[in-house]
Ligand SMILES: NC(=O)c1ccc[n+]([C@@H]2O[C@H](COP(=O)([O-])OP(=O)(O)OC[C@H]3O[C@@H](n4cnc5c(N)ncnc54)[C@H](O)[C@@H]3O)[C@@H](O)[C@H]2O)c1
Ligand SMILES: N[C@H](CO)Cc1c[nH]c[nH+]1
């Protein structure tokens with residue numbers, strides 16, 4: 273199949289502005305979607321379960337009458353796990369363990385230190401009480417996303433984990449439920465879209481109100497998350513999947529072709545880009561893609577994604593490849609090159625960095641250990657993978673000894689008076705020791 277994928281050369285005039293247009297993506301929606309989501313969120317806030325049922329029946333083509341039909345019990349999750357093949361359960365369990373063990377290393381302990389006069393300062397780390405995990409379920413089922421969202425929450429020690437997942441036409445995915453069982457989700461509700469986000473944010477008679485909502489979703493989910501931010505915390509607004517492969521031309525072109533397909537197959541809006549200093553290699557990868565796409569069950573999505581947002585970029589050398597990778601700030605960056613550990617030093621912006629020819633991004637999606645919920649659309653410039661830190665919060669600790677309070681009060685008093693805040697000044701001054 274012929275693939276019409278854009279080709280750029282870093283030495284051509286206007287390359288930087290071409291690159292900017294290639295990367296442009298507005299992760300939150302147009303006015304029509306904003307209005308629809310605002311309406312859904314408001315109706316759920318005002319009418320609770322009744323609105324959730326109405327929207328679920330409308331958007332997921334269901335026939336729910338009572339809100340009790342929306343919950344799937346732990347017993348039903350266990351039964352679903354029993355219906356999944358032993359091989360798949362073993363893979364889910366192995367992946368869950370690896371993701372758990374990786375995230376164990378992210379745990380941040382509380383800390384404190386004492387000054388010479390006895391004053392103690394520190395930081396107390398506390399897990400969130402109750403978290404909502406959104407698992408997408410509109411066009412595909414994502415058991416791996418259950419593990420990636422729930423395991424760090426478990427490691428952080430979150431008190432209660434509420435999962436929501438839409439079940440269009442009432443079709444429940446046993447693998448998703450098995451993953452929820454294995455990960456240790458407390459309660460599962462079969463709702464999705466903006467109505468699920470609103471229900472978690474405001475609470476209804478049936479759906480508990482949570483402190484934070486995490487997890488990826490489509491434009492309705494992303495828009496609703498942005499709208500309820502402030503009422504609850506959110507993790508990030510994730511856009512379509514992306515992969516940027518930097519290859520020196522020495523990896524099997526079929527491998528690179530499939531790595532590019534692996535993210536393109538998620539979504540027509542996904543973005544797969546190859547950068548290489550070797551033009552002949554770029555042509556070989558293109559030939560591999562045109563041959564291999566015929567074998568792919570999702571070839572229509574892959575083609576739409578590659579032709580709409582994919583690209584080949586020919587560069588002068590590897591230094592330039594790294595500079596461009598930093599501009600792209602991709603969700604996933606594959607360094608399919610010699611000595612990746614040397615070149616990684618130059619990378620400042622990427623959600624996850626896959627180092628070497630034997631490290632395809634797909635292994636990270638399922639089971640390497642690091643999280644697959646990652647910043648997209650260049651937001652890796654300022655944000656990080658989902659992690660244990662997203663499920664913990666910090667409180668400052670301050671204990672003043674009498675001597676310490678006296679010392680601090682002498683610093684604070686002039687500052688408070690400088691701000692014309694007399695009560696602050698006097699509150700501090702009361703603590704100044706008479707003979708100091
Ligand atoms: N970044 C990641 O880690 C990651 C992982 C998995 C999936 N994803 C992405 O998540 C997204 C999942 O999207 P999805 O659609 O399959 O599932 P979804 O669960 O996000 O959305 C389905 C819901 O959208 C709502 N909806 C659909 N059409 C609507 C309309 N016209 N008006 C109002 N609401 C409407 C419905 O309520 C439905 O339940 C994809 O873009 C996928 O690539 C990202
Ligand atoms: N690559 C996706 C995040 O961009 C996550 C995923 C789930 N399943 C397969 N892949």
Ligand SMILES: [Zn+2]
Nearest residue numbers: 534535538637
């Ligand atoms: Zn993926």
